[in-house]
Amino acid sequence: MDNKPAIQIKNVRKSFFLPHEKHDTFIEYATNPMRLFRRSGEQYDVLKDIDLEIYPGEFVGIMGRNGSGKSTLLKIMAGIYEPTSGKVKVNGSMVPFLELGVGFNPELTGRENVYLNGIILGMKKNMLKEKYEEIVDFAELEKFMDMPLKNFSSGMQVRLAFSIAIMADADIYILDEVLAVGDVAFQEKCFDIFRKYKSDGKTVILVTHSPGSVKQFCDRAVFLKDGVLHYYNTIDEVTQAYING
Amino acid sequence: MNNYIELLSQFISTDFKLRYKNSYLGIVWIILKPLALFGVIYLIWSNIFHMDESYKMGLLLGIIIMNTFSEAVLMGLTSLMSKAGIILKIKFPREIVVFSAVSISFLDFFFNMLVFVIFSIFTPINTTLVGFLLYFLCVLSVFVLTLGLGQFLSVIFIKLRDIHNLMIVILQLIFWMTPIYYTLEMLPPDLQKYIKLNPLTLVVTYARKGLISGDTVRVEDFYQIGTVLLVCFAVFLLGNMFFRSKVSKIAEYF
Numbered sequence: 001m002d003n004k005p006a007i008q009i010k011n012v013r014k015s016f017f018l019p020h021e022k023h024d025t026f027i028e029y030a031t032n033p034m035r036l037f038r039r040s041g042e043q044y045d046v047l048k049d050i051d052l053e054i055y056p057g058e059f060v061g062i063m064g065r066n067g068s069g070k071s072t073l074l075k076i077m078a079g080i081y082e083p084t085s086g087k088v089k090v091n092g093s094m095v096p097f098l099e100l101g102v103g104f105n106p107e108l109t110g111r112e113n114v115y116l117n118g119i120i121l122g123m124k125k126n127m128l129k130e131k132y133e134e135i136v137d138f139a140e141l142e143k144f145m146d147m148p149l150k151n152f153s154s155g156m157q158v159r160l161a162f163s164i165a166i167m168a169d170a171d172i173y174i175l176d177e178v179l180a181v182g183d184v185a186f187q188e189k190c191f192d193i194f195r196k197y198k199s200d201g202k203t204v205i206l207v208t209h210s211p212g213s214v215k216q217f218c219d220r221a222v223f224l225k226d227g228v229l230h231y232y233n234t235i236d237e238v239t240q241a242y243i244n245g
Numbered sequence: 246m247n248n249y250i251e252l253l254s255q256f257i258s259t260d261f262k263l264r265y266k267n268s269y270l271g272i273v274w275i276i277l278k279p280l281a282l283f284g285v286i287y288l289i290w291s292n293i294f295h296m297d298e299s300y301k302m303g304l305l306l307g308i309i310i311m312n313t314f315s316e317a318v319l320m321g322l323t324s325l326m327s328k329a330g331i332i333l334k335i336k337f338p339r340e341i342v343v344f345s346a347v348s349i350s351f352l353d354f355f356f357n358m359l360v361f362v363i364f365s366i367f368t369p370i371n372t373t374l375v376g377f378l379l380y381f382l383c384v385l386s387v388f389v390l391t392l393g394l395g396q397f398l399s400v401i402f403i404k405l406r407d408i409h410n411l412m413i414v415i416l417q418l419i420f421w422m423t424p425i426y427y428t429l430e431m432l433p434p435d436l437q438k439y440i441k442l443n444p445l446t447l448v449v450t451y452a453r454k455g456l457i458s459g460d461t462v463r464v465e466d467f468y469q470i471g472t473v474l475l476v477c478f479a480v481f482l483l484g485n486m487f488f489r490s491k492v493s494k495i496a497e498y499f
Contacts, residue, residue, distance in 0.1 A: 016497060079336040080496050102334040105259065107266045112259070119255045120331060122248055 004091055005053040006172050006203040007077055012086035014047040014072055046072045047083075048227045056092070056171070057201045059194075061214040061235070063242040064224035070207050073224065074098060074174055077205065092171030092203070095121060099176070101161030106150035110141060113149050114164055121168045131167050138189070139163035159186060166193050172203040191216075211239035252337060256328075256345035261352060275353070279360040283308075287364060298368045303453045305364060307425035309357045310449055314387055315416045317350035321395020322402050322412060325492075329499040339492045340485070343395045351388055376459025382470045383452035390444070390477040393484035400491045403498050423449055444473050 019041035046069045054060050064070045075081045076088055078096035103120045104113050114135055118128040128135075136142055139159045141152075149157060194217050197204050208214060214221050214235060221238040223230040232238045265271045283305050290296045290304060324346035325332065325339065332339065372380070402408050423445045429437055440446050451470050455462055 082493050096335060098334045103331045107263055116255060116259055119251050125251055
């Protein structure tokens with residue numbers, strides 16, 4: 001592959017407007033019409049000047065405390081949010097797993113949800129038909145597929161969701177804390193998938209709170225703190241920075 | 246592009262299926278509901294008010310079209326919001342959400358028309374091939390119009406929730422500004438002028454003409470409905486432009 005970055009993030013800033021008074025009712029506007037034009041609140045910078053280049057085949061970990069802006073960064077990479085300023089360039093097909101089981105509906109059966117979720121993730125219906133048995137086998141849910149999803153335990157739902165997700169074929173995967181899935185045996189299966197992504201030369205961005213998985217899978221890691229990216233030379237330094245906060 | 250169609254049809258079939266989950270009669274309601282509803286209207290207007298045959302069928306057709314219009318506008322309006330969970334997690338062409346919601350209303354329309362055909366066994370209608378074409382163009386106009394309005398309203402609804410209640414009132418107003426229960430001729434001439442400005446007046450009038458009295462269709466009718474269709478396409482394009490310019494920023498306002 002050439003050395004064009006798979007994901008290039010340049011000077012990305014993202015700010016959200018945080019209103020101070022949440023509920024503006026008509027009465028409030030009527031008694032003080034100027035409010036319509038001057039909404040009180042502040043711009044809050046969730047991400048400040050993010051620069052990150054991820055090359056094809058890299059397995060990059062992003063660590064950071066809750067509220068440090070990890071999810072916002074992922075959503076910007078995935079094209080769900082637009083950056084306030086700066087640029088994001090993605091080369092290649094991308095599947096973001098910001099949540100497992102996107103679109104799952106509790107009233108539909110396991111089988112119906114496989115097709116719904118699969119197509120939302122960009123898979124073709126024919127391909128899903130072919131892979132259906134494989135998905136069900138992997139999830140170990142043969143007996144339950146014609147039951148409504150609401151009768152699945154949460155562990156079963158996550159297993160089904162994960163089994164669909166891994167069928168997605170893309171160049172770039174974005175994984176948001178999906179490692180903490182199921183029991184030990186199932187986790188081991190998931191790790192096998194990560195190893196497979198790695199050996200297939202896929203680009204993976206992994207957000208996790210587990211220093212162990214970062215050390216095990218990532219080639220490189222960055223530490224996000226209060227919307228600023230901190231770079232370190234080694235993964236150990238990153239996990240150390242994360243542990244120290 | 247292939248996935249665009251698959252996603253659209255997946256959203257349509259899922260949301261359609263979900264409506265009838267957990268009910269005993271399930272999918273039977275698609276036919277049963279309009280059958281019962283129109284049965285009530287039909288019986289009232291035959292036995293109590295003794296209206297003539299063409300009035301009754303025209304009334305049914307008018308109600309079907311206006312209900313579809315209202316339903317499609319409201320479904321389109323809430324479409325983005327109701328798919329917020331998916332929109333926040335994955336990138337896909339957002340307009341699919343609006344198109345699928347509006348399409349569901351037109352699937353309902355199709356089943357309502359089947360019921361209309363059942364009623365036409367008792368009260369024969371007089372349609373021709375040309376008449377049917379005129380009718381089809383009327384339905385197409387409403388479809389295109391609601392797709393356009395849906396794209397406008399769905400975006401506005403995210404920031405301004407009041408629009409939902411407001412639209413319910415406006416739709417009620419539009420219903421009574423369209424000759425459904427009354428005919429244009431019943432109104433004083435100066436009021437007729439204003440009622441005719443409502444594109445839905447023309448749609449309902451020509452749909453009735455095409456489907457119920459097909460032999461009276463003239464070429465001029467096609468010019469008229471062609472103009473309406475053009476206006477509807479203009480609304481669609483404006484709605485689409487508005488949607489495209491706003492929708493990329495919508496995720497953070499849910």
